[in-house]
Amino acid sequence: MAAGLTLNVGVATHVGRVREHNEDSAFAQAGVYVVADGMGGHAAGEVASRITADTLGELAGRDGLKVADFVRQIETANWRILAAAGQDPAKNGMATTVTGVALVTVGGSPHWAVLNLGDSRVYRYLDAALAQVTVDHSEVQELVDAGFLTDAEARVHPLRHTVTRSLGREPLPPVDTWVFPPCPGERFVVCSDGLTNEVGDDEIQAILGAGLDPQACADTLVERAVDNGGRDNVTVIVVELADYPAAEVDEDTTPRGMP
Numbered sequence: 470m471a472a473g474l475t476l477n478v479g480v481a482t483h484v485g486r487v488r489e490h491n492e493d494s495a496f497a498q499a500g501v502y503v504v505a506d507g508m509g510g511h512a513a514g515e516v517a518s519r520i521t522a523d524t525l526g527e528l529a530g531r532d533g534l535k536v537a538d539f540v541r542q543i544e545t546a547n548w549r550i551l552a553a554a555g556q557d558p559a560k561n562g563m564a565t566t567v568t569g570v571a572l573v574t575v576g577g578s579p580h581w582a583v584l585n586l587g588d589s590r591v592y593r594y595l596d597a598a599l600a601q602v603t604v605d606h607s608e609v610q611e612l613v614d615a616g617f618l619t620d621a622e623a624r625v626h627p628l629r630h631t632v633t634r635s636l637g638r639e640p641l642p643p644v645d646t647w648v649f650p651p652c653p654g655e656r657f658v659v660c661s662d663g664l665t666n667e668v669g670d671d672e673i674q675a676i677l678g679a680g681l682d683p684q685a686c687a688d689t690l691v692e693r694a695v696d697n698g699g700r701d702n703v704t705v706i707v708v709e710l711a712d713y714p715a716a717e718v719d720e721d722t723t724p725r726g727m728p
Contacts, residue, residue, distance in 0.1 A: 473579075473712075473713060474572070474579060474651065474710065474712070474713050475710070475711040475712040475713070476500075476708060476709065476710060476711065477682065477683045477708075477709040477711050478497050478502065478683055478684075478706065478707065478708050478709070479682065479683035479684030479685065479686055479687035479688070479705075479706070479707040480495055480497045480684075480687055480704075480705070480706050480707075481684075481687040481688045481690070481691040481704070481705050482495065482691065482702070482703065482704040482705070483691050483692075483694070483695050483699070483702070483703050483704075484702055485663060485694075485695060485699035485700060485701050485702050485703055486695060486698065486699035486700065487699065487700050487701070488701065488702055490515060491515070491702045492506065492507035492508070492509075492514035492515040492518055492702055493505065493506050493507065493518060493661045493663070493702045493703070493704035494507065494515070494518035494519045494521065494522040494523075494565075494704075495522055495659075495704050495706055496522040496523065496525060496526035496529070497706045497708075498526065498529045498530075499529035499530035500529060500530065500534075500571060500572035501525055501526055501528055501529040501569070501571050501572075502569050502570050502571065502657070502659050502706050502708050503521075503522055503525045503526075503567060503568065503569030503571075503584075503659065503706075504522075504567070504568055504569060504589050504659050504660060504661050504704050504705075504706060505517070505518035505519075505521040505522045505565045505566060505567045505589070505636075506518060506565060506566045506587065506588075506589050506661040506662060506663075506702070506704075507519075507563070507564070507565045508563070508564045508565060508566075508632070508635065508637075509560070509562055509563030509564055509637075513554075513559065513560040513562070513563035514563055514564070514565065516550075516553060516560060516563060517550045517553075517560075517563040517564055517565040517636065517637050518565040518567075520546055520549050520550050520553065520565075521543075521546040521550070521565050521567050521636055522567075524542055524543075524545055524546035524549060525539065525542050525543070525546065525567070525569065525571075527542065528542055528571070532574075533574050534571070534572070534573045534574060535573055535574065535575075536573055536575075536582045536646050536648060538573075539571055539573070539582060539584055539646075540584070540644050540646065543567065543584070543586065543636065543641070543644055544641055546567070546636055547636045547637065547638070547639075547641045550563065550564070550565070550636055550637045551637065551639060554637070562637070563637055564635040564636060564637030564638065565587070565635060565636050565637060566586060566587020566588060566589045566606075566632060566634075566635055566636075566661075566662075567584070567585075567586050567587065567589070567636060568583075568584065568585040568586070568587065568589040568590060568591050568603055568659060568660075569583070569584055569585075569591065569659050569706075570582070570583050570584075570591055570657045570659060570708060571584070573648070575648060578650070579650075579651060579713075580648050580649060580650050580651065581648065581649055581650075581651060581657075582646060582647070582648050583602045583603060583646065583647040583648075583657075584644055584645070584646050585603035585604070585606070585644070585645045585646075586606065586634050586635060586636060586642065586644050586645070587605075587606050587632050587634055587635050588605040588606060588607045588632050588662050589603075589659075589660060589661045589662055590602075590603050590605070590658075590659075590660055590662070590664075590665055591603045591657060591658070591659050591660075592657065592658040592660075592670075592673065593655060593656070593657055594655065594656040594657070594658065594674065594677045594678075595652055595654070595655040595656075596654075597678055598674070599670055599673060599674035599677065601670070602647055602657075603645065603647075604645065606632060606633045606634035606635075606642070606645075607631060607632055607633055609631070651710050651713050652710065652713075653710060653711070653712055653713045654709075654710065654711075655709075655710050656677055656683070656686075656707060656708065656709045656710075657706075657707070657708040658673065658677070658686075658690070658705060658706070658707055659705070659706040659707075659708070660690070660703070660704065660705045660706070661701070661702060661703060661704045661705075662701065663694055663699075663700075663701035663702045663703030663704065664690055664691070664694045664703050664704075664705055666694075666700065666701060667693070667694040667695075667697040667698050667699065667700070667701075667703070668690065668693050668694050668697060672693065673690065676689050676690055676693070677707075682709075683707040683708065683709045684707075686707045687705045687706065687707045690705045690707075691703050691704075691705050
């Protein structure tokens with residue numbers, strides 16, 4: 470992990486009130502913070518999500534990582550999921566979303582890379598404001614983008630759980646990425662849709678701004694999702710950049726999407 474960065478991290482998960490198995494998986498160590506939300510049932514979704522989280526976790530702590538390294542690692546995870554499904558008919562069709570934030574090197578300095586495939590999300594909390602970084606890959610999001618649904622209508626639409634991109638498919642769909650320099654005091658929320666289907670953005674922002682440490686934030690967000698219905702597994706990682714010397718930030722680097 471880059472020298473000079475002080476990170477505080479919290480992780481929490483819950484099976485929810487309805488599901489029998491928790492098919493979410495997470496990895497949160499040494500500059501790699503990802504959540505994978507498995508699909509496929511009969512524990513196969515749990516297998517796909519665990520393969521993905523563990524595969525991306527293999528990059529933790531490595532110096533000089535590039536965005537392309539993480540994209541290639543997602544490709545590796547996809548190959549491993551397909552191989553595991555090919556060896557066990559019970560796991561045929563298993564799949565998973567993945568989303569996360571990771572430390573990479575751009576222009577010789579540390580940057581954040583946000584990655585997403587599916588409808589799990591990454592939020593960024595900075596200067597008391599919450600912004601959704603990722604864009605859902607879902608039928609409902611496409612309807613919202615086309616102007617056929619409002620955000621409020623999308624939250625209760627019957628297609629809100631229909632994902633249009635995931636791992637466990639051949640070929641692997643495009644992975645969305647964003648890159649930007651670090652800002653002291655910022656926080657990221659990496660979460661499965663078990664959080665966002667139960668807890669609104671205003672409520673997430675209020676909890677992040679309540680003065681709680683990252684672990685207490687993660688615990689509170691998960692508890693709120695369960696209290697509000699808990700109709701799905703819910704997993705939350707909160708990453709806080711407590712300190713980063715301003716002199717090391719590349720002032721010429723602006724947020725940008727990566728192909």
